[in-house]
Amino acid sequence: MLTTNPSIAAILSNELHTRDQADLLFSMIESDFPACNHFVLDFSEVQYMSRSFADQFHKLKLAWSKQKETSIIAENLAPQCLDMLRAVAQTQKVNNRTSADIPVYSFSNPQKLFELLQSI
Amino acid sequence: MAKIIIPSRLGNNFASGINAFYSILDQINNVAPEEPLIFDFSNCYFLGPFFLLPLKLLLEREAQYRQVTIIPPDSNSNFGNYYGIIRYPEGLYHENELAENLNTFRFKTYTPIVCFPASRLGNEPQLRDSCLTIVNSILKHQTGLSGGMLTGLMYLIDEAVNNIVDHSDSLRGYLFAQYYPSKSYLDLCIADNGLGILKNYLRSGYTIYHSDKEALVAAISGVSTKNRPEAEGRGFGIQTSKKMLVDGLKGKYFLQTGRAIAFKTIDNEQVVEIPEPLGFQGTFLALRIPNIGNNNFDPSDYYS
Numbered sequence: 001m002l003t004t005n006p007s008i009a010a011i012l013s014n015e016l017h018t019r020d021q022a023d024l025l026f027s028m029i030e031s032d033f034p035a036c037n038h039f040v041l042d043f044s045e046v047q048y049m050s051r052s053f054a055d056q057f058h059k060l061k062l063a064w065s066k067q068k069e070t071s072i073i074a075e076n077l078a079p080q081c082l083d084m085l086r087a088v089a090q091t092q093k094v095n096n097r098t099s100a101d102i103p104v105y106s107f108s109n110p111q112k113l114f115e116l117l118q119s120i
Numbered sequence: 121m122a123k124i125i126i127p128s129r130l131g132n133n134f135a136s137g138i139n140a141f142y143s144i145l146d147q148i149n150n151v152a153p154e155e156p157l158i159f160d161f162s163n164c165y166f167l168g169p170f171f172l173l174p175l176k177l178l179l180e181r182e183a184q185y186r187q188v189t190i191i192p193p194d195s196n197s198n199f200g201n202y203y204g205i206i207r208y209p210e211g212l213y214h215e216n217e218l219a220e221n222l223n224t225f226r227f228k229t230y231t232p233i234v235c236f237p238a239s240r241l242g243n244e245p246q247l248r249d250s251c252l253t254i255v256n257s258i259l260k261h262q263t264g265l266s267g268g269m270l271t272g273l274m275y276l277i278d279e280a281v282n283n284i285v286d287h288s289d290s291l292r293g294y295l296f297a298q299y300y301p302s303k304s305y306l307d308l309c310i311a312d313n314g315l316g317i318l319k320n321y322l323r324s325g326y327t328i329y330h331s332d333k334e335a336l337v338a339a340i341s342g343v344s345t346k347n348r349p350e351a352e353g354r355g356f357g358i359q360t361s362k363k364m365l366v367d368g369l370k371g372k373y374f375l376q377t378g379r380a381i382a383f384k385t386i387d388n389e390q391v392v393e394i395p396e397p398l399g400f401q402g403t404f405l406a407l408r409i410p411n412i413g414n415n416n417f418d419p420s421d422y423y424s
Binding site for chain 1: 133134135136138139142143146240245246248249252253256268271274275278279281282285286333337340356357360372382383385388389390391392393394395397398419420423424
């Protein structure tokens with residue numbers, strides 16, 4: 001088993017905002033470490049992880065595990081990043097959604113709409 | 121030639137800017153489609169993001185169809201100075217320009233009009249990430265936020281920006297924020313002039329929605345156009361952002377797409393179909409984030 005331990009903050013940034021950064025991360029480690037099948041990714045300098053990054057990271061991690069038999073371990077996660085990864089893992093199934101029960105109205109008179117908005 | 125007088129100032133009410141913008145739309149609706157428009161900012165004293173950002177997009181849209189002339193404010197006036205610093209109406213398009221002006225904005229109470237790349241082509245994702253990092257740095261410095269409150273603010277921005285990237289089919293997204301230290305709140309506006317929610321559902325094969333109102337209800341309920349088996353886990357952005365902002369931070373949330381608006385406050389949540397002349401191409405998100413300075417907030421309670 002070949003193992004490597006890259007620093008995410010050094011590769012990307014200490015703020016992880018988008019899905020594209022997760023895509024970039026996986027394509028970089030794939031091209032830089034083609035023979036490696038066990039990655040320990042060091043998140044120690046990462047201060048913030050968005051839901052989009054976390055969701056894409058989660059999906060790619062699972063896909064690599066299934067399709068490439070490659071394991072990805074996230075190491076030294078800040079509490080915020082850990083919370084976010086946990087949240088996306090729990091919300092992968094569509095049936096976890098709650099449907100909104102929000103009243104719907106219609107306004108054809110702009111003045112009435114202005115009055116409504118002014119009241120919020 | 122029709123002259124649109126821009127109001128001199130707006131009240132503190134959450135919807136004052138939105139209503140003032142609608143008033144402009146209403147005026148334009150009464151002007152012949154090909155008649156040139158003059159937008160007169162010469163009497164402006166104070167205007168905020170919920171008015172200025174959608175107006176910027178409107179100016180761009182109108183300029184595609186007719187002659188549009190802008191009478192700017194006096195550059196020696198306070199508003200004229202502000203108008204220049206935020207780069208109204210064009211905005212800042214390059215992350216280098218944003219980075220160069222980082223120190224200017226750190227000591228202001230507002231961001232510039234940030235026009236961030238919204239596509240996934242070439243190096244645009246990296247440029248967008250750089251923009252977001254710089255915007256976060258500006259807002260962090262201006263507001264003194266840290267800990268969970270800063271994370272919450274970054275979450276709200278990221279969710280809105282990523283929705284534009286994922287769904288708008290727009291080349292650019294737009295962000296503008298104003299911090300009010302004496303009132304301890306931040307007004308954040310993020311918008312695009314892209315497809316809007318209904319067209320995005322339709323192009324993804326969701327033909328059950330026939331109006332902006334129906335599409336907005338679906339989006340709020342978490343029906344993602346990415347709800348394919350291989351792409352589960354999406355569609356939580358609007359729900360979780362609303363919950364975090366309103367239930368968690370006691371803020372106010374407003375989202376418009378086409379002829380539908382959704383708003384949520386602590387005691388009121390509605391989706392409303394609005395008159396046709398007040399429709400907005402793309403999406404327009406207005407967030408009032410209160411309690412700036414309370415750094416004990418835990419955003420993780422609202423992630424799912």
